Amino acid sequence: MRAERSGEASATLVLVEGESDRLAVEVVAVRVGVDLIAASATILPMNGVTNLHHHLAALARRPVRPRVVGLFDLGEAAYVRRAVMRAGLWPEHADLAAVGFFACDPDLEGELIRALGVERVEELLAEHGELARFRSFQQQPAQRAKEVDVQLRRFMGTHSGRKARFAPILVAALEDSRIPAALSSLLASAVDRSSLPGE
Numbered sequence: 001m002r003a004e005r006s007g008e009a010s011a012t013l014v015l016v017e018g019e020s021d022r023l024a025v026e027v028v029a030v031r032v033g034v035d036l037i038a039a040s041a042t043i044l045p046m047n048g049v050t051n052l053h054h055h056l057a058a059l060a061r062r063p064v065r066p067r068v069v070g071l072f073d074l075g076e077a078a079y080v081r082r083a084v085m086r087a088g089l090w091p092e093h094a095d096l097a098a099v100g101f102f103a104c105d106p107d108l109e110g111e112l113i114r115a116l117g118v119e120r121v122e123e124l125l126a127e128h129g130e131l132a133r134f135r136s137f138q139q140q141p142a143q144r145a146k147e148v149d150v151q152l153r154r155f156m157g158t159h160s161g162r163k164a165r166f167a168p169i170l171v172a173a174l175e176d177s178r179i180p181a182a183l184s185s186l187l188a189s190a191v192d193r194s195s196l197p198g199e
Contacts, residue, residue, distance in 0.1 A: 011040035013059065014190045015070035017049050020163035021108055025071070027171040028183045039191040049076045056087035069100030069189045071182060073107040100189040102182040109153045109163065111180040112170040118148045124169055130162075 014036075016022050022043045029036050036043065046055055049072050059065050068089065072080045080101055089099055096103070104111045113121050125131040137143060137155050146154075156163050171179075 010042040010066050012042070012067040012069065012190050012192075014041055014043045014186065015052065015055060015068060016043060016045055017072060017108075018045050018047060018163070020167040021045065021071055023164055024108060024112070024167040024171050025183060025186065027168045028179055029187055031171070031174075031176065031179070032184065032187065034187050034191055036190065041190045049073065049079060052080060053083040053086065056083055056089070060087060067100070067192075069102075069186060071102055071104065071108070071186050074103040074105045075107075077103055097185065100186075102186045102189075104180065104182045107153070108167065109156045109170075110149070111182060112167070112174070113149050113152050115174055115178040115180055116170060118152060120173065121152055121170065124166070124173055128166075128169065 014025065016025060022045045025043055026036075028034075044055070046052060052070070052072075056068065059068060068087075070080070077096065081096060084096065084099065084101060116124075122131060122134070125134050134152070134155050137158065138148075138151055143151050143154070156166060171183075
């Protein structure tokens with residue numbers, strides 16, 4: 001069960017880019033035994049990282065501002081840094097991770113594909129009826145010369161809802177030791193722990 005999406009009563013808001021990120025974080029939380037509701041932490045999808053500034057500004061207007069942590073794509077680090085600095089959440093030149101904002105390299109799908117390996121991801125595509133579509137996608141002229149992991153990342157974003165569908169599937173297939181550091185660090189920060197169980 002997840003907390004209210006608005007996060008009005010939450011002590012901590014976990015800002016993520018979209019629904020696939022939210023689902024992945026929720027599944028990881030269950031895997032590692034973190035109860036976000038008990039910790040008064042709410043995951044809030046922003047519908048794109050460019051809405052971070054808007055969300056931080058809205059939070060700053062609250063009588064009591066919650067703790068804020070977040071997950072973002074590595075390529076958006078400069079934007080996230082500027083938004084967080086404008087919100088007064090961290091000193092200049094500090095590490096974003098030190099204030100609870102963690103980067104996926106290059107994005108969430110890339111982290112999960114790397115953690116599982118391309119063969120396992122292809123097995124999961126086959127199990128869920130998407131492998132034939134992926135094989136057709138690989139034959140497109142713009143894709144033929146690319147590495148398979150890059151093709152897989154792009155494929156996940158070619159159909160509306162595919163990222164959100166596969167994020168929990170990919171996370172569920174991971175061994176605990178292979179959970180990406182960005183996800184485990186985000187959850188540890190959200191519940192104000194130095195680490196998660198088993199780390």
